[in-house]
Amino acid sequence: MNMRIIGFGNTILSDDGVGIYAAREIGRRLVQAGGRPAVDVVESEVAGFALMELLAGCRRAILVDAIQFDNLEPGAVVRIEPHDLRTSLRLRSVHEIDLPTVLALGHHLGLPMPEEVVIFGIQAEDARTFGESLSASVTSGMQKAIDLILAEVAHSEPN
Numbered sequence: 437m438n439m440r441i442i443g444f445g446n447t448i449l450s451d452d453g454v455g456i457y458a459a460r461e462i463g464r465r466l467v468q469a470g471g472r473p474a475v476d477v478v479e480s481e482v483a484g485f486a487l488m489e490l491l492a493g494c495r496r497a498i499l500v501d502a503i504q505f506d507n508l509e510p511g512a513v514v515r516i517e518p519h520d521l522r523t524s525l526r527l528r529s530v531h532e533i534d535l536p537t538v539l540a541l542g543h544h545l546g547l548p549m550p551e552e553v554v555i556f557g558i559q560a561e562d563a564r565t566f567g568e569s570l571s572a573s574v575t576s577g578m579q580k581a582i583d584l585i586l587a588e589v590a591h592s593e594p595n
Contacts, residue, residue: 437494437495438475438494438495438592439472439474439476439486439494439495439496439497439498439589439592440475440476440477440478440490440491440493440494440496440497440498440550441459441462441475441476441477441478441497441498441499441500441585441589442455442459442478442479442480442490442497442498442499442500443455443456443457443458443459443460443462443477443478443479443480443499443500443501444456444480444481444483444499444500444501444502445457445479445501445502446481447568448566448567448568448572449563449564449565449566449567450559450560450561450562450563450564450565450566450567450568450570451502451510451560451561451562451563451570451571451574451585452502452560452564452587453502454500454501454502454560454570454574454577454578455479455500455501455502455558456481456556457498457570457577457578458500458531458556458582458585459477459500459559460479460579461481461578461582462477462582462585462586462589463465463477465582465586466586466589469504469519470511472589474479476494478490483535483538484533484538485517485533485538487535487538488538488541488542488547491499491538491539491542491550491553492547492548492549493547493548493551494550495550495551495552496550496551496552496553496554496592497550497552497553497554498553498554498555498556498585498588498589499535499553499554499555499556500555500556500557500558500581500585501555501557501558502557502559502560502561502563502574502576503557503558503559503560504559505557505559508559509559509573510559510560510561510571510573510574510577511558511559511561511571511573511574511575511576511577511578511580512558512559512577513556513557513558513559513577513580513581514556514557514558514559515554515555515556515584515585516555516557517553517554517555518535518536518539518553518555519536535553535555535558539553552576554588556581556584556585558574558577558578558581559574559577560574560586561573561574
């Protein structure tokens with residue numbers, strides 16, 4: 437697999453579902469545009485060790501998740517590399533292994549891990565209240581992230 441896009445989240449915790457909703461929209465747009473057989477779109481509510489299995493076998497991975505960074509306005513979109521992670525409910529966890537460790541462990545075990553991983557974080561306004569809809573600012577940020585991700589897909593080399 438050339439590229440895998442993974443949307444993370446929990447769709448019953450308000451803005452925390454943004455990665456799932458983004459993945460659904462990206463998948464819909466890719467199909468609408470005729471699809472890209474080398475792009476796989478996945479939704480996930482888990483990370484840690486489970487992330488290793490999701491990443492194995494693709495050359496490039498784009499992850500999208502809600503973030504809760506200090507000093508960012510709700511809906512802000514941040515493009516980060518794994519070594520830049522500060523906080524994400526699924527990509528940097530105190531309960532399980534984090535993304536940089538997943539990548540290192542996968543390589544150590546001889547798994548075909550991605551050569552490149554990019555994360556698009558969308559600043560959550562409320563990721564703790566039960567609810568199945570996003571705040572207006574996060575909905576706007578999600579649309580920006582989707583456009584950025586689709587631009588990266590369009591500019592990626594086919595295979």
